[in-house]
Amino acid sequence: MIPVAKPDMGDQEFAQIKEALDTGWIGLGPKVDKFESKFSGQFGYGHVIATNSGTSALDLSIKASDLSGSEILVPPLTWVSTAFVCWYNNYEIGWVDVEPETLNMSPDALQKRITDDTAAVIPVHYGGQPAEIESIVEIAHDHDAVVIEDCAHAVGTTFQDKSIGTIGDIGCFSFQATKPLTTGEGGALVTDDDDIASQAKL
Numbered sequence: 001m002i003p004v005a006k007p008d009m010g011d012q013e014f015a016q017i018k019e020a021l022d023t024g025w026i027g028l029g030p031k032v033d034k035f036e037s038k039f040s041g042q043f044g045y046g047h048v049i050a051t052n053s054g055t056s057a058l059d060l061s062i063k064a065s066d067l068s069g070s071e072i073l074v075p076p077l078t079w080v081s082t083a084f085v086c087w088y089n090n091y092e093i094g095w096v097d098v099e100p101e102t103l104n105m106s107p108d109a110l111q112k113r114i115t116d117d118t119a120a121v122i123p124v125h126y127g128g129q130p131a132e133i134e135s136i137v138e139i140a141h142d143h144d145a146v147v148i149e150d151c152a153h154a155v156g157t158t159f160q161d162k163s164i165g166t167i168g169d170i171g172c173f174s175f176q177a178t179k180p181l182t183t184g185e186g187g188a189l190v191t192d193d194d195d196i197a198s199q200a201k202l
């Protein structure tokens, strides 16, 4: 069998797990605070809010944003969470096709599909390759739509020297077992917007 992604865990990780168990903080606690602050420092995110999954981060990003409109646009090539969070937050799902070369949302297709009823756009940085995020943000903001970057595959990815997740309004990461950086299960919402951060924290 060829594993999709075999986790690389060693003595350092075991020592950290033991330390957490020994302190008794096995849910939210000082290690989560430290993780948030290191993640923020390393990649330049204003606010980092750790979650129990990437799906939760996407869900929170919709709930914490002041959205107006009835549909959210997503690419059809992604994990189901990108679309499911729109559906269970009672938004229509609108599909925007991807570029054949990169498998990322096509800005041209977005330009044709977006309307004034679009509340948000969720591009995915597929397989760690950055989407054309600046063009996507420009088109979305022209229509007052919030941009939530699905960064689940793309810890450490940059677009023109900027960390992905900082160009749109919100970035959402997954630290699930097969992701480039894993906590077993887990995720994070990142944003520079104080209001969104405080709503998400709440």
Ligand SMILES: Cc1ncc(COP(=O)(O)O)c(C=O)c1O
Residues within 6 Å of the ligand: 052, 053, 054, 055, 056, 078, 079, 081, 082, 124, 150, 152, 153, 173, 174, 175, 176, 186, 187
């Ligand atoms: C593109 C994409 N978005 C969101 C998610 C959801 O992340 P999680 O599994 O941590 O809920 C995944 C996970 O597989 C993903 O690949």
